[in-house]
Amino acid sequence: MISKATIDRLPLYFRALRLMQREEVEIVSSEELGKRLGITPEQIRKDLASFGQFGKKGVGYYVRELLRNIGDILGLHYNWNFAIVGVGHLGWALSNYRNFTSLGFNFAAIFDVDPDKIGLHINGAQVFHVNEMEKIVREKNIHIGIIAVPEAHAQAVADKLVASGIRGIWNFAPRKITVPNSVYIINEDLSVGLSSLSYYLSRRITK
Known part of the structure; x- marks a missing residue:
């Protein structure tokens, strides 16, 4: 079962990724995302892994793609x-x-x-x-x-x-x-x- 704490962090990731998209950032690592939010990279990877496989090892997360995926998880497309x-x-x-x-x-x-x-x-x-x-x-x-x-x-x-x-x-x-x-x-x-x-x-x- 996915914890409430994990679910509560998803909107934080979504908001940060939206800002990155406006800044025209294409790829972000869990370390960079963590620095923006004050969340450890390990926690970010663990949270996202609760919903599937995102990003590429050694590359990071594609901002536009991850933003869309988290939006779908949050049900914002409804x-x-x-x-x-x-x-x-x-x-x-x-x-x-x-x-x-x-x-x-x-x-x-x-x-x-x-x-x-x-x-x-x-x-x-x-x-x-x-x-x-x-x-x-x-x-x-x-x-x-x-x-x-x-x-x-x-x-x-x-x-x-x-x-x-x-x-x-x-x-x-x-x-x-x-x-x-x-x-x-x-x-x-x-x-x-x-x-x-x-x-x-x-x-x-x-x-």
């Missing part, structure tokens, strides 16, 4: 459609994040309950009332829902997304959400990240 729920500060920022599109994710819709926001267009996507979620998810073939609502409303929003047919949820609300086993969820608690950073910084100060 061009997933996603929707955001919540047009607060975070929802607004996520709506305007350009890299989603460059990765192949299609921003299809936004949902909110504020009558002043319904009908607005943000970065090409229309804001719909949450009561229209099931209809819009079906019409626009939306696969992923991003929760950017206050903590108190997160579970209700998740329930509504699941009922609408969403297959994956990216949750930014700082609480644990329960979903059926058929729905995959990623929790992105910003407070946890900051608290972890605080921990490491405090250790340096006390030394």
